[in-house]
Every structure is written in C-alpha cells, then in structure tokens.
Amino acid sequence: MKTSKQNKLHWTMCLECQGLGKKKRRIRKQDRLRYQKALVVFNKSDGQGKPPTPLKHSLYPCEKCNGSGIIPSATQPIPDTDNYPHIAIIGGGIGGVALAVACLHRNIPFTLYERDHNFDARSQGYGLTLQQASKAMSGFGILELDAGIISTRHVVHTTDGTVIGEWGFRKWMQTDSQNKGKKTNVHIPRQSLRLALLDQLPSHNDVQWGHKLIDFKINEGEKTELNFQVDGQIIKTYADLVVGADGIRSTVRKLLIGEDHSPLRYLDCIVILGICPLKNLKGIESDLLDSATVFQTANGNERIYMMPFSSDSIMWQLSFPMAENDAKLLSSQGSKALKKEACKRTLWHNPIPQIMEATNESQISGYPVYDRALLTDEELSQERQITLLGDAAHPMSPFKGQGANQALLDALSLARGITKGCKWSSDWKENGIREQVLTEFEAEMLARSTSKVKDSAAAAKFLHSEIVLLKDDAPRGSTLKKNDK
Known part of the structure; x- marks a missing residue:
C-alpha cells in the first residue's frame, strides 16, 4: 500500500461552534420588535392576509476553527461511548472513510467495514x-x-478542433470579467483522495477489511445485529x-428497501475510461497537455472529456449512446475490445487519436451508466x-462530477448531526437515533442531492445531443438552461 506524504495532525471538535463550523448570529432587537408588531397586527386581523415570516438566525463561519468545525489537538481523540x-x-470507499474520519474527530465511536481484503484489492475508479x-x-x-491538480482552463471543441466554448481562470483574467472570483476545481485520483482520508485514521488497520455484509436484524429497543x-x-x-456507504449496488440499501422496489435505471449510454502517461506521447506538442487544462470534444453522439489525472498523466472519458445489452457485452469483452471501440470512434483532432492509441490496455475500463x-x-x-x-442513497451518472462531492458532504453532515443530536443530550437513547439525528440528516441530504441526480441524468442525454455543439463560453449544462428559457 502506498503511503501519503502528508503531515499527520490530530484534530478534535471545536467547542466554540460545537463542531458545526458555523455559529448563529444574534437577531437584532429592532428586527424582533418589528416581527412582534407585525404578528400582533396579523392576529388582530383574524388571520386575514399573509402572516409575517418568522425570524431566522443567520449563520457565519466560526472564527476559532475557520469554519471547519475542528481544531488541532495534541492527542488522538478518544471515543465517547x-x-x-x-x-x-x-463500505470503505470515499463516503465511508470520510464518515469514519468525521466521527473520529468528534469522538464518535465507529467501526468501518469493507468487503475488500485490502486497500489495493481492486480499482476504485479513475479521477474525480x-x-x-x-x-x-x-x-x-x-x-x-x-x-x-487545479485546472485553470476548460475548452470545448468540435471534432475538427474548432473551439466552441472556453472558460476558466485564465480566460477570466484575460477578459477582466466579474467571474474572477469563481472557484477553481481540484482534480485528483480517487485512490489518492481515499488514501488522504485513510491517513487521518490512527492506522489503516482500523478498517475491518474482508468483511462482507450478509444481513442485519433490528431488535426493538436494542442494538442492530449484523x-x-x-x-x-x-x-x-x-x-x-x-x-x-457501500455504493450503487449497496447491500444495506437492498436489505432496507429491496432491489425490486428501487432497481438500477439504465441511462442509455456507456462510458469508456482510460489513463495515458504523458511520456507515452513522445513528439506530441499541444497546449491541451499542460496539466492544467480540461477539454472535451463532441459531435452530438460521441463525447470525450479529458482532464489532468496527475502531473504526468491525463485521464479520458469517452461516452456514447448504446443499447443496454450491447453495452454490457462490450464492457464484458475487456480492455482490448474497449480500446478498439474507443479508437474507432475518436478519429478527431489532435491530440485525441494519439492519446487513445498511447493509452495502455491495462489502464482502460468501461461500463454501462446507471442511476436509481x-x-x-x-x-x-x-x-x-x-x-x-x-x-448508496443517491447514485448518479458521472457526467456532472457530483458523486464523490455529495458523498463527502453527506459524511460531514451526518457526523455533525450526530454531534448535535447526541452529544449534548441523552434523549437519543430514549427517543431513538432516528428522531434525534436521522430524520433531519436525511431531509437535508435528499434536498441537497436531488437536483444533482436529476442534472446528472439529464447530462447523460444532452451531452450526446446537438445541444453540446452550441457555442457558449460556459459548461454545457448552463448552455442547456439558457436555451430552455
């Protein structure tokens, strides 16, 4: 197993904000008085008209922890049983390990179970x-x-290399537009992010490797038996x-809800992925290979997306519509067949054909795209x-790059919810953890992720349609929304 060079620090929950990263701002006296007067007027009107909107505390980042919810500690946190x-x-993927780390920092006792026997047992995807x-x-x-790696430029081409869209920090600086303040994206191999999270745990051996969940049994008023x-x-x-936190084919979800009730939903396309070392592209000169540019090329049917995978390699994602049975068959034929299909479909502008040809078969995989x-x-x-x-909760297509992002936000939200619902009260033992934590967490998670699932499913269609060829210096999803108005 590879090890991270990152300096390891101990962290503990910030008591100033109770681990939430934000604090409530006091409601001003004049605002309270204004609301109370409006409420009196409404009550005297026998319910006629619209009631005044209840006052809400605005939130601001905690100064002590800079909004993170945790602060450095001299010692490793001890579980508060x-x-x-x-x-x-x-599940020991991104979401599961992230939840373990967030629990560790807040003294929440946990055990992390993963069916794989070790970190390197199988590929955990490509870049994200x-x-x-x-x-x-x-x-x-x-x-x-x-x-x-931070990308500073994103370019969209037609298959002959004509640029039909460009955005990013470099373009914003050139145009001196109001977009300068927009945030940049960070590209990272999935396994590198997973390793960075695992390195937060006292030891990688804290993961219970080789544990495949068979079933669970819930005894009323007692612990769940697994x-x-x-x-x-x-x-x-x-x-x-x-x-x-066990992925799109979650065993927990299947046991909880049932596969028939919420089956996999095919999104009518296949994805072929590859990683190409830049050293394999000898003699190829292109400003698209500067390790800071993301580019995509499309023709209304096939679409390829390329992004920096590391400082010395590039990742590509080719997708196109295909019948489900044909997609299953192609993916089952292995990397040689996938590479042949990818090369055949991308005889486009440079350096795309060269990248496809220079990608080793061992670094190519493919799969039909599903959500639920x-x-x-x-x-x-x-x-x-x-x-x-x-x-496990809200699987989505890879075309909006939201899967890992939402899993990380879910993990942080749940750990903070457990702190809020359990740390300062023992009611969870009497009322149950659903009432104290889960209902609020799930409502927030579903509200936040629903639009991401819908947008990702929509992207599986419009990225393989004529819409992707419209000229616009913005992501193709933004282009679609502009044309829908």
Whole structure:
C-alpha cells in the first residue's frame, strides 16, 4: 500500500461552534420588535392576509476553527461511548472513510467495514473533480491535497478542433470579467483522495477489511445485529446505528428497501475510461497537455472529456449512446475490445487519436451508466437505526462530477448531526437515533442531492445531443438552461 506524504495532525471538535463550523448570529432587537408588531397586527386581523415570516438566525463561519468545525489537538481523540451511539459504517470507499474520519474527530465511536481484503484489492475508479466538497476538505483535517491538480482552463471543441466554448481562470483574467472570483476545481485520483482520508485514521488497520455484509436484524429497543462473512465464516457484531456507504449496488440499501422496489435505471449510454502517461506521447506538442487544462470534444453522439489525472498523466472519458445489452457485452469483452471501440470512434483532432492509441490496455475500463430513482423520506425511514449516504442513497451518472462531492458532504453532515443530536443530550437513547439525528440528516441530504441526480441524468442525454455543439463560453449544462428559457 502506498503511503501519503502528508503531515499527520490530530484534530478534535471545536467547542466554540460545537463542531458545526458555523455559529448563529444574534437577531437584532429592532428586527424582533418589528416581527412582534407585525404578528400582533396579523392576529388582530383574524388571520386575514399573509402572516409575517418568522425570524431566522443567520449563520457565519466560526472564527476559532475557520469554519471547519475542528481544531488541532495534541492527542488522538478518544471515543465517547457514554454520550454517542456506536456507528457501523458499511463500505470503505470515499463516503465511508470520510464518515469514519468525521466521527473520529468528534469522538464518535465507529467501526468501518469493507468487503475488500485490502486497500489495493481492486480499482476504485479513475479521477474525480472536487467542486463544492473542495472547501469541505478542511472539515476532515485535510488542509492540502498533495496529489490534487487545479485546472485553470476548460475548452470545448468540435471534432475538427474548432473551439466552441472556453472558460476558466485564465480566460477570466484575460477578459477582466466579474467571474474572477469563481472557484477553481481540484482534480485528483480517487485512490489518492481515499488514501488522504485513510491517513487521518490512527492506522489503516482500523478498517475491518474482508468483511462482507450478509444481513442485519433490528431488535426493538436494542442494538442492530449484523452478520458478516469473513474468511468463509459468519461473524456477528452489534451497533446502535448502521450507515450504508457501500455504493450503487449497496447491500444495506437492498436489505432496507429491496432491489425490486428501487432497481438500477439504465441511462442509455456507456462510458469508456482510460489513463495515458504523458511520456507515452513522445513528439506530441499541444497546449491541451499542460496539466492544467480540461477539454472535451463532441459531435452530438460521441463525447470525450479529458482532464489532468496527475502531473504526468491525463485521464479520458469517452461516452456514447448504446443499447443496454450491447453495452454490457462490450464492457464484458475487456480492455482490448474497449480500446478498439474507443479508437474507432475518436478519429478527431489532435491530440485525441494519439492519446487513445498511447493509452495502455491495462489502464482502460468501461461500463454501462446507471442511476436509481430518487428516494423518499418514507423509504429511508423504514428502520429507526439504519441510513444511507453517497451512491448508496443517491447514485448518479458521472457526467456532472457530483458523486464523490455529495458523498463527502453527506459524511460531514451526518457526523455533525450526530454531534448535535447526541452529544449534548441523552434523549437519543430514549427517543431513538432516528428522531434525534436521522430524520433531519436525511431531509437535508435528499434536498441537497436531488437536483444533482436529476442534472446528472439529464447530462447523460444532452451531452450526446446537438445541444453540446452550441457555442457558449460556459459548461454545457448552463448552455442547456439558457436555451430552455
């Protein structure tokens, strides 16, 4: 297993903001008086007209922790088993490890279970782009992503190389527009981000590797019983709360809701992915290969997206419509067939054909693209001690780059919710953790992620249509919205 060079620090919850990263601003006296007067007038009108809007505390970042919710500590946090429930986290991907880290910093006891036998057991995907979650990384004690690359330019081409869209920091600086303040995206290999999160734990051995969840049993008023298959044997364990962070084919979701009730939904396209070392592109000169440019090329059917994977390699994602059975067949034929198909479909402008040809077959994979129907509060609340996050809760297509971002935000939100609902009150033991934590967490998660799921599904269609060819210096989703008005 590779190790991170990042300096390891201990972190603990900021008591100033109770780990939330934000504090409530006091409501001004004049605003309270104005509201009270308006309420008196409304009550005297026998309910006629519109009632005054209740006052809400505005929030501002906590100065002590700079909005992260955690502060440096001289010692490793110790699990607080008196005040907190014990969390069983199922799945050691991005979302599961992030939740473990967020719990660790807040003294919340947890056990992280992963069915793989070790970190390198299988590929955990290719590269990902941190958008909203980039700011949230400090909430996990990660101040710098050594493997992260910031893109400063994004270009869209037709297949002959004509530029039909360009945006990013470099263009904004040139045009001196009001867009200068926009945030940049961070591109990072999925495994590098996962490793950075794992390095926050006292040891990678804190993960219970090789644990495949078989089933769980909830005893009323008691802990949830979980059964794992480990080295051919069934191991039984218990937890106060079970969190399914085990991906789009989540076992926890299947046991909780049922596969038939919420099956995989095919999005009518296939994705082929590859990673090409820049050293393989000898003699190829292009400003698109400066390790700070993201570019995509499309023809209304096929679409390729290329982004920096590391300082010395580039990742590509080719997608196109295909019948589900054909997509399954192609992906099952392996990397050689996938590369042949990708090269055949991308005889476009330089340096695309060269990149495709120079990509080693061992660095190519492909899969049909799926999501699932949106969950409802009622479906999630079927059990009082079970919840989901990340792809287990709201799987989405890769075309908006939101999967990992939403999983990270889910993890931070749940850990903060557990702190808020349990740390300062023992009511969770009497009322149940659903009433104290899960109902509010799930409502926030679904409200935040719903638009991302819908937009990602829509992108699977419009990125492979004529819409993608419209001239506009903005992401193709923005172009679609402009034309819908």
